[in-house]
Amino acid sequence: MRVIDLSVPVEPSPSEPVPVEIDFVSHADGADILGKPAGLDRTAFPNQMAVSLEHVRLTSHTGTHVDAPAHYGPICAGERARTIDELPLEWFVGPGVLLDLDTGSEDVVSVAEVEAELQRIGHQLSPGDIVLINTGADARWGSPSYFTDFRGVGRDATAYLVERGVKVIGIDSFGFDAPFHRMLRDYTEGGGPAALWPAHLYGREREYCQIERLTNLTGIGRSTGFTVVCLPVKLAGAGAGWCRAVAIVDEQDCP
Template identity: 30%
Template sequence: MATTNAFPLLLVLVLLGLHCGCLGQSEEPRLIDLTWTMEEGMNMYPTHAEYRFTIVYRGNQTGGYYLESNEIAMNEHTGTHIDAPAHFVPGAWKLDQIPLGHLTGPGVMIDVRDKIGDNTDYAVTKQDLQDWEREYGRIPEGGIIMSWGEQFFEEGPVPYLGSDQKNASLLHSPGLHPDAAQWLVDNRDVKVIGFDTISADTGDSTTYPTHKILLPNNIIIIENVGHLNEMPPTGSTVYAMPIKIGDGSGAPTRVFAIIDDRTSAAGLTTPDFILILASAIMLIVQAM
């Protein structure tokens, strides 16, 4: 009887040792930077002022110390950036009024590269979202959706914007169909939707219906997201941390994802470990 009672306890101790790294080495969570570097000459919405970076100090100073300091000038909606609800909705959240908890959540990466093909104004559909759910499960509550169309911000204006002219009527880029936006508003609890494109609306849009559906419902938009090829469809937590501009309608934002796919030396993920540990504890209780 003593041997029988001791076995579950021994199992618990072994599992704890494996998971804590006593018998092996655990990996650290992976961080994925989803933000493009801001620099002069980067792609901009055609009606926005160019980003300017001016060196003020860079070198040894008369006081015997080295100093670097720079000045920047830009539109709020520059580089990887957030659109606050106030961008399209009078009286809605300004940038500094967005609750911090609204800017983090479980990540969802929807790959629409095959759908785009030669259609540079492809609009992600409700069917695309439902197809993703059929494969990966329901979009989680408080989710942050990222739409990956393999649109590369650093490749220059013609591949990314469809034109190198400062004329918004010549824009061509993928976006989210208004029907899909409305379906998300009506059926899912989503905090943020990000795009690896210049806009949430397709480039050929002149009325911005997707903006006008998402933002009044406090669904934050992130545009010019980068490196979505490194983000898995599920299993990440996304953080979008904008510069806190008072009275702002948007701001450059550091967006990143954390993927905690650590496993124990026994090859157990954290949820698996918790389940097995709970089962072992139940065995101990039953054996007493």
């Protein structure tokens, strides 16, 4: 069995517009903290050390994460939109389908591209498939351009996948829609409100989740025949949860 890591690290990075802050508490400082209630300091511990820890400040959308319906709006299909802790775990473990759409285009992924790629790989979507979209955007991780230079997925392509039973769609870019500056351009050029986060807001009509900031999708080495595990952290009442997304390939099936 091969397990392929599809997650970016949670770390201070120029690619994260909201700074990640990590304060490291050393083993020696940990001894002072743990011993303080009993009037002890680090000298009471073996080698003057206890256990370390970290204090982390970040958003629920930092790093590789899963967006829940509640992120897109308060209502989904006429009901209260579910938060990340309320969704079935079965959604986040399933057969993977990798669509290679690293074409160099700056346009959002279209229905025609999705259909053509599915035909190329010879796959018909089934309910429960977890679709991963490779656009090559993860190559920019670690630079400010990761936040601004990527394709995104169009509303129609999102609807195409969800209407065929796909509950989870992942992409290797900062966001699922087009970058904000392109959406703002479309808005000011007459697109109106429909130009702003159209794929996200489709989630007010039908339940689905999106994984943002995947990486290493080409490392899977196949379009189908693998399992995706992308269980989100159980953040009560939250619109998203961090995940360590992986692809699992049975070695017996490896070429």
